[in-house]
Each structure stands twice: as structure tokens, then as C-alpha cells.
Amino acid sequence: xxxxxxxxxxxxxxxxxxxxxxxxxxxxxxxxxxxxxxxxxxxxxxxxxxxxxxxxxxxxxxxxxxxxxxxxxxxxxxxxxxxxxxxxxxxxxxxxxxxxxxxxxxxxxxxxxxxxxxxxxxxxxxxxxxxxxxxxxxxxxxxxxxxxxxxxxxxxxxxxxxxxxxxxxxxxxxxxxxxxxxxxxxxxxxxxxxxxxxxxxxxxxxxxxxxxxxxxxxxxxxxxxxxxxxxxxxxxxxxxxxxxxxxxxxxxxxxxxxxxxxxxxxxxxxxxxxxxxxxxxxxxxxxxxxxxxxxxxxxxxxxxxxxxxxxxxxxxxxxxxxxxxxxxxxxxxxxxxxxxxxxxxxxxxxxxxxxxxxxxxxxxxxxxxxxxxxxxxxxxxxxxxxxxxxxxxxxxxxxxxxxxxxxxxxxxxxxxxxxxxxxxxxxxxxxxxxxxxxxxxxxxxxxxxxxxxxxxxxxxxxxxxxxxxxxxxxxxxxxxxxxxxxxxxxxxxxxxxxxxxxxxxxxxxx
Amino acid sequence: xxxxxxxxxxxxxxxxxxxxxxxxxxxxxxxxxxxxxxxxxxxxxxxxxxxxxxxxxxxxxxxxxxxxxxxxxxxxxxxxxxxxxxxxxxxxxxxxxxxxxxxxxxxxxxxxxxxxxxxxxxxxxxxxxxxxxxxxxxxxxxxxxxxxxxxxxxxxxxxx
Numbered sequence: 001x002x003x004x005x006x007x008x009x010x011x012x013x014x015x016x017x018x019x020x021x022x023x024x025x026x027x028x029x030x031x032x033x034x035x036x037x038x039x040x041x042x043x044x045x046x047x048x049x050x051x052x053x054x055x056x057x058x059x060x061x062x063x064x065x066x067x068x069x070x071x072x073x074x075x076x077x078x079x080x081x082x083x084x085x086x087x088x089x090x091x092x093x094x095x096x097x098x099x100x101x102x103x104x105x106x107x108x109x110x111x112x113x114x115x116x117x118x119x120x121x122x123x124x125x126x127x128x129x130x131x132x133x134x135x136x137x138x139x140x141x142x143x144x145x146x147x148x149x150x151x152x153x154x155x156x157x158x159x160x161x162x163x164x165x166x167x168x169x170x171x172x173x174x175x176x177x178x179x180x181x182x183x184x185x186x187x188x189x190x191x192x193x194x195x196x197x198x199x200x201x202x203x204x205x206x207x208x209x210x211x212x213x214x215x216x217x218x219x220x221x222x223x224x225x226x227x228x229x230x231x232x233x234x235x236x237x238x239x240x241x242x243x244x245x246x247x248x249x250x251x252x253x254x255x256x257x258x259x260x261x262x263x264x265x266x267x268x269x270x271x272x273x274x275x276x277x278x279x280x281x282x283x284x285x286x287x288x289x290x291x292x293x294x295x296x297x298x299x300x301x302x303x304x305x306x307x308x309x310x311x312x313x314x315x316x317x318x319x320x321x322x323x324x325x326x327x328x329x330x331x332x333x334x335x336x337x338x339x340x341x342x343x344x345x346x347x348x349x350x351x352x353x354x355x356x357x358x359x360x361x362x363x364x365x366x367x368x369x370x371x372x373x374x375x376x377x378x379x380x381x382x383x384x385x386x387x388x389x390x391x392x393x394x395x396x397x398x399x400x401x402x403x404x405x406x407x408x409x410x411x412x413x414x415x416x417x418x419x420x421x422x423x424x425x426x427x428x429x430x431x432x433x434x435x436x437x438x439x440x441x442x443x444x445x446x447x448x449x450x451x452x453x454x455x456x457x458x459x460x461x462x463x464x465x466x467x468x469x470x471x472x473x474x475x476x477x478x479x480x481x482x483x484x485x486x487x488x489x490x491x492x493x494x495x496x497x498x499x500x501x502x503x504x505x506x507x508x509x510x
Numbered sequence: 511x512x513x514x515x516x517x518x519x520x521x522x523x524x525x526x527x528x529x530x531x532x533x534x535x536x537x538x539x540x541x542x543x544x545x546x547x548x549x550x551x552x553x554x555x556x557x558x559x560x561x562x563x564x565x566x567x568x569x570x571x572x573x574x575x576x577x578x579x580x581x582x583x584x585x586x587x588x589x590x591x592x593x594x595x596x597x598x599x600x601x602x603x604x605x606x607x608x609x610x611x612x613x614x615x616x617x618x619x620x621x622x623x624x625x626x627x628x629x630x631x632x633x634x635x636x637x638x639x640x641x642x643x644x645x646x647x648x649x650x651x652x653x654x655x656x657x658x659x660x661x662x663x664x665x666x667x668x669x670x
Contacts, residue, residue, distance in 0.1 A: 052660045165562055169520065172555040176527060176548065183544040188534060190544060191527065214603075221595040221630065397631025398641065401623040402648050404603060409652050413662050421607040429600070437513050455547040462542050 004131070004356070008364020011056045012372055020057055021369055024064020025376040026384075030391055031065070032072020033084050035232065037399065039069030041213045043339050045403070047205065048410040055347040056362055060369035062340055063319075067373035070279055070316045071115040071381060075388060078107040078308075082232060087279030087315040090287035094300065094307025101303055105243035109250040110305060111312040112381045114261065117254060118313035119374035121265035122272070122320025126327075127367050130356070134328035137353035142461040143471050147480035149454040152331050153447060154484040156276030158491040160440035168488075170439045174447020175454070177202055184456050197419035202427075204342050206411050206420050207448050210427025211434070211441050212335060213407045217400055218432045229396055247382055253305055260290050260306045264313035271314075272321025276442050278334045279315040286314025320370065327363055329353060330453075335445050342449070511570065517563040524556035599626060614667025619649040 011017070024046070031042035042065050050058030073088030074095070081096035083089045091111065098107040140148070157167030180191045181201025192198040219225060254261060264286035271282040290310030291300045300307050322333040330351035332338035341351045349359060356363045411424045434441055462468065471477050531545035531552065590597075606622040623645035624638075631637055656662040 048656075048660075165558060165565070169555065169558050169562065172551055172558065173520070175551050176523075176555065179527075179548045179551070186544055188544045190534065190548065191530060218596045218599065221599055223592045223594070226595070226630075395631060397627045397637075398644055400599075400630055401626035402644065404599075404626065405619055405623060405648065406652070408603075408607065409656065412664070413656055413660065416662060418607070418611055418665065421610075425600070425604060425607065428603075432596075433512075433516065437516060439516075451551075458547060459542045 004127075004360050004364040004367070006364075007361040008366075008368040011361050011365035012060060012368040017057050017060055017369075018372060020053070020061040021064040021373050022376050022380070024061040025068035025373055025380055028065035028068025028070075029072035029377070029380065029384075029388055030068075032069040032088075033075055033388055033391060034394060034399070035076070035082065035084055035229070037403070038212070038216060039066065039072075039085060039087075040335050040339075041216060041403070042069060043336050044205070044209050044213055045406050045410055047339055047343055048413040050343055051346060051413070055344060055349060056365040056369075058343055058347070059340060059362070059366055060372075062343065063366065063369045064373045064376065066319055066336055067119065067316070067370065067377050068380075070319055071112065071312070071377050072388075073315075074111040074115065074312060074381075075108065075385065078111060079104055079389070080232075085279075087283050087318075088311070089280065090283045090311040090314070091308065093287060093311065094303055095311075096303075097301065098303030098308065099243075103303070105245045106250055106253075107303075107308055108243065108385060109245045109247055109382070110254060110308045112378060113247075113251050113254045114264075114309040114312040115316040115381075116374055116378040117261055118265035118268060118317040119319065119370070119377070121262060122269040122317035123367070123371050123374070125266070125269045126320040126323055126370070130324045130328045130363075133324065134353045134356045137329050138357075140353070140476065141474070142457040142464065143474050143477040144480065146454055146457040146461060147471060147477040147484070148329070149331070149450050149457070151480045151484040151487070152275040152325075153443065153450060154487045155274060156443045156446050158487045159274065159277045159281065160442045162438040162440075163495065164488060164491040166439045167443050170434060170441070171443035171447040174207075174444035175451035177207060177444075178204075178448045178451035179455070184452050185459055197417065197423075202423055203414060203420060204448055205339075205414055206423050207427050208335065208339060208342075208445060209407050209411055210424045211431030211445060213403065214424065214428030215431030215435055215441075217404060217407075218428065219435065220396065220400065226396070245382060245385070254309055257306055257309055259293070260309050261313055263293070264290060264310040265317040268314040268317030269321035269324075272318030273324045273333060275325065275331060275333050275446065278322065278336075279318045282318045283311050283315040287311040323366065323370065326351070327355060327366060330355065332446060332449060335442055338445055338449050511566075514563060514566040514570065517559045517566060520559040521556055521563070524552040524559065527552040528556070595630060598629060602626060602629075610667075611665050612668055615664035616649055616653060617667070620645045623648065 012021075027042055027046065028039060031037050031039050043062055046062060046065055047058075050061055053061070069085065070087060073083055073085040074091055076082050076084040077088040077091040078095035078099050081092050083092055095107040095111060098104075153171045154168070157171050158164045160167055178201070180198055181189065182199065183190055189199050220229070267286045267289060268279075268282040271277045271285060272279075287307060287310050290306050291297045294300065294306055296304070322337050325331045325333050326337040326341060330341065330353065332341050344351055344362075349355070349362065407424065408421060411420050412418070414420065431441055431444075434444065461470065471481065527548055531549040534543060534545035536543050536545075602622065602625060606618055610618045624641055627641035627645070628638065631641070653664060657664065
């Protein structure tokens with residue numbers, strides 16, 4: 001355990017790596033701030049830049065982007081009442097009223113402190129839990145790994161999107177995308193339609209850039225969105241708000257509410273660790289719980305300290321939680337950590353329970369990059385807030401073509417192949433249609449990354465022992481499968497109940 | 511309606527995958543064939559898509575009773591206005607990628623950024639200047655960075 005720390009410290013505390021993390025944090029904050037530019041997009045586009053670096057430096061930079069991005073949404077949420085990213089929706093509930101009362105500076109610095117302290121709490125959870133989980137995972141055979149992947153996918157499908165049916169469809173579609181190309185065991189070419197370009201499979205990153213970046217840009221080009229964007233910018237110009245940050249005074253405010261801070265951070269870390277659930281859910285759940293436990297819950301929504309602290313602590317602590325299954329099991333908790341894993345794979349490192357044993361310097365590096373990124377986030381937010389605010393004025397007509405070009409470049413750089421660009425376009429269209437009709441993209445992406453892993457484990461299990469009932473007789477495997485079925489049934493039941501209630505309410509007045 | 515079409519497309523896709531999986535060579539009986547896993551997944555996808563289609567048809571039938579008939583032409587027109595930029599951008603992107611191998615990365619990229627920028631944004635003299643400068647700076651800096659630092663060779667086109 002302590003080797004992990006010393007190795008990690010040695011990896012991260014070098015001038016160039018500290019600088020890379022700093023740049024990552026700034027990029028992340030900007031991505032979180034600019035409406036229409038998401039953190040996932042920023043991570044995807046930074047990936048090609050990291051090919052030339054060594055793995056630790058590349059991953060450290062990406063963690064910087066992630067941490068920065070989670071706190072970047074705060075600024076527009078507090079000052080304008082518009083969440084810059086989906087993870088800061090609940091932040092607007094209390095931070096915006098507070099800034100309307102003329103306390104913008106207080107709202108911002110409360111948010112920054114809550115983000116920072118919750119990151120530290122989730123860092124401690126990460127370093128204490130991840131190694132235990134990976135030690136446990138080392139005992140799992142192919143049967144258990146397969147069942148674990150099944151449960152991860154059903155959970156992702158049940159927490160995202162508008163229905164579990166669509167979530168599961170998206171996940172299975174993702175798995176099918178991953179079956180194109182060479183069969184992982186025998187190397188036989190499958191579903192390539194005799195195209196040379198598909199023989200090596202559809203590259204994961206191309207799917208990711210297409211589904212998350214290109215499709216998002218298409219959405220922002222719809223007329224509805226353009227009109228909304230224009231309106232937002234006009235409002236934006238009216239509000240050149242004066243504010244004072246007073247970091248020391250607000251630190252005391254935050255520390256005087258330890259219950260809210262710690263509670264929200266733990267909620268955020270747990271939600272972050274669940275595959276598919278991330279900042280956007282944690283932000284709202286943490287806020288809701290803080291409200292429920294508060295002695296003056298009726299004041300929530302009018303600009304109380306706890307509201308700001310809970311919502312920002314909730315979304316920032318998901319980063320640490322998200323890294324737990326990513327590092328310990330090789331199962332990414334979100335699209336963002338999926339990119340992180342694929343960055344490792346580009347460097348020839350296989351993620352999984354063995355990662356901590358085989359690459360302790362890398363895992364230590366990931367831990368400490370997260371810690372350092374949190375400090376950089378604190379410093380840059382307090383010193384650079386005013387500069388960051390100016391950047392929200394970058395107009396969409398500059399942003400869209402430039403990001404489109406960066407997507408194309410990023411895809412091309414991956415394999416140096418022009419044919420990948422056509423795959424990118426197809427994936428962009430599929431992602432756009434999916435997002436448009438309520439199929440969430442997260443299960444599809446996680447399906448692409450976990451599909452081959454599921455297949456390899458399934459076939460290894462059968463090879464080791466052709467008896468397929470072992471999946472149900474080995475206790476841990478059975479437990480995972482039961483959990484998978486439960487996660488589906490529970491969501492279906494919840495939907496049914498919600499619909500039933502809705503019907504009751506609409507029928508009553510007649 | 512669109513969800514119905516997506517459902518049908520997915521059923522078709524899973525059928526294709528399922529039957530193609532049957533054509534893969536079969537190994538010995540103690541292990542799974544290359545086709546087994548895709549077959550299972552395709553089957554699951556087909557079942558879920560059928561459920562989706564049934565749910566959507568049910569919704570459609572119950573809605574048909576109350577909804578008034580919308581003019582198809584009006585609807586298409588509305589659709590074109592709403593998604594005009596999406597369509598144009600998609601086809602420009604396709605053209606950009608296609609032309610890149612003939613004309614080269616630098617020229618096509620500069621043209622693409624200026625084209626989309628003017629299509630989406632305002633077209634005053636000042637805006638044209640800003641977008642032109644941005645396009646040149648972005649194109650050259652990505653080109654130089656990837657060529658020199660990561661040694662990526664971008665398509666240079668037939669003329670150079």
C-alpha cells in the first residue's frame with residue numbers, strides 16, 4: 001500500500017507532469033464553462049495529444065481535465081443560473097438565488113471550496129477502497145468476471161436514459177459494434193463485409209468521438225438550440241457582475257457544515273463508483289439528501305450555504321468514486337474513464353484487477369494526479385475566475401467548425417487511416433439518432449469497451465469447463481447475476497409505479 | 511414513429527448478425543465458436559427491439575385516436591427548417607473528408623472551417639476576418655504540432 005504512494009509521488013511530482021496536470025485543469029474548467037462543449041468532449045479530444053507522452057503523464061493530464069471540468073460548471077451555474085454542464089444542474093438551485101441577493105462572490109467561493117474538499121475526501125475513499133476491491137477481484141474466475149460485466153451493463157442501462165429497455169438496447173448495440181473485426185480467441189474475421197478497413201475492428205475511440213463529440217455538435221446546430229444559445233448570450237452581456245471572493249471567510253463557512261460536506265462527498269463517491277451514474281445524478285441526489293436532513297429545509301432554494309456545498313461536493317466527489325472500479329476492476333464507471341482506460345490500452349497496458357500489482361507506479365500516479373489536480377483546481381479557480389468568465393463569450397460559429405476539425409484530426413491521428421473518418425461520420429449519425437430518441441449513449445460506449453471482455457471471459461469459462469450451469473452454482477457469480485436481474489426488475493417496477501400514479505392524478509379531476 | 515423505425519432497423523440488424531454468425535467455422539464441441547457470442551447478443555437485441563416496437567405501436571394506436579391529422583407537407587417543411595444546419599453540416603463534413611485525400615489537409619481544413627463558420631454565424635466583414643484568421647491559426651498549429659511532435663503524416667494532396 002505504501003509503495004503505491006511513494007511510487008505515485010515519485011511519478012507525479014516532476015515539473016513537467018505538474019505542468020501537464022495544470023494545463024489539463026484549465027482546459028477542463030473551460031470545457032465545463034462553455035455551454036455546448038462538454039467535459040467528455042474535452043477528454044476525448046485531449047487523448048490524441050497524449051499519444052506522444054508516457055502513460056502516466058497522459059493519464060495525469062486527462063485526470064486534470066476531468067477534475068477541472070467538474071468544477072467548471074459552477075461559474076455559469078452561480079452567476080447566470082444556467083448549468084454549463086449537466087453535472088451542475090442542482091448547483092443553480094441555491095447558488096443562483098445567492099448571487100441574485102448580491103453575494104455572487106460567496107456563492108462562487110463556497111462552491112470552489114466544496115469542490116476541493118469533497119475531492120480530498122473522495123481521494124481518501126479511493127486510495128483506501130480501490131486496492132481492497134482489486135485484491136478481491138483477483139480471486140474471481142472467468143465465470144465471476146462475466147457475471148460482473150453483465151451486472152455492470154444492466155446497472156448502466158437502468159440508471160441512464162429514459163427507459164431501461166432503450167438502455168439495454170443501446171448496450172447490446174455497443175457490444176455488437178465491438179464484435180466487428182478479429183475474433184478475440186481464434187482471430188477469425190467477423191462481420192467485416194469483406195472491407196479491409198474493418199478487419200482490425202471498429203476502433204473504440206472512433207466510436208467515442210463520433211457518438212459523444214460529433215453527435216453533440218449536430219444537436220447544437222438544431223434551430224431550437226441556436227435560438228436558445230442566442231438568447232443566453234444576450235442575457236450574458238447584461239450581467240457584468242461585480243464580486244469579491246473572500247476565500248478565507250468562506251472556508252470557515254464550509255467547515256462549519258461538516259455533516260453536509262462529508263455526507264455529500266460520500267454520496268458522490270458511491271454514485272460515481274456505480275457504472276453509468278456520474279456527476280449529473282450525484283449533484284441532484286446530494287442536494288436532495290442535504291435538504292432532507294437539514295433543520296431548515298424550507299429555506300433551500302433561496303440561497304443557503306448547505307445547498308451550494310451539497311451540490312458541488314456531490315458532483316466533484318464522483319471523480320474519485322468513478323476511478324475506483326476503473327482502477328480496481330478495469331470496468332469504467334463512465335464514458336470519461338472509458339477514455340482513460342483506452343489511453344492505457346493504446347500504450348499496451350491491460351486494465352483489470354492485475355493493474356495494481358503489475359503497474360503500481362501507474363496506479364499511484366493516477367491517485368496522486370487526482371490529488372494534485374484538486375489543488376490546481378482550487379488555485380486556478382480563485383485566481384483565474386475573472387478571466388475564465390470572459391471565455392463564455394466564444395461564439396458558437398467559431399466553436400463548432402473548430403471542434404469538428406479537432407474530431408477529424410483526433411480520429412485520423414489514431415491509426416493514420418482515412419477510412420476511419422468515414423466510420424467516424426457513421427458513428428456520429430448513429431449517436432445523433434440515439435441521443436435524439438432517448439437511447440442514452442453511455443451504455444453503448446461501455447458496451448463497446450466491455451463486450452470483448454465479456455466474450456473472452458465467457459469463452460474461457462466454457463473452455464475450462466463446458467458445464468454452463470457453473471455460472472449459477474458458483475456463489476459470487478450467482479450473486480452478480482441476481483443483482484443484474486434485480487436492477488432490471490426494480491427499474492421496471494419503479495417506472496410502472498410512476499406511470500400508475502400519473503394516471504391516477506390525471507384521472508381524478510374528471 | 512421514429513423510434514418504431516429504429517426498432518425495426520435493429521431487428522433487421524440482429525437478424526443479419528444472427529444468420530451470418532451461423533456461417534462461421536465450428537470448432538470442437540468443448541468450446542464456444544466464434545459465432546456463438548454474437549448470436550446470443552443478436553438474439554437478445556432482437557427480443558428487446560421487438561418489445562420496443564410493440565410498445566411503440568401500442569402508443570401510436572392510442573394516440574391516433576386523439577391526434578388530428580398533420581399535413582405531411584407542412585411537417586416536412588418544418589423538419590427542413592429545424593434541421594437545415596445539421597443536414598448541411600453533415601454533408602459538408604462528408605465532402606471535407608472525401609476531398610482531403612485529393613487536395614490535402616491544410617487547404618480543405620481552412621475552407622471547411624470558414625465555410626461552416628459563415629454558414630452558422632453572421633456574415634459581416636468583421637466576422638469573415640475573424641473566422642479566416644481562426645481557421646488559418648487552428649489548421650497550421652494542429653498540422654505543425656502533429657507533424658513535428660507526434661510524427662503524423664497528414665494527407666498532402668495530389669498537387670504537392
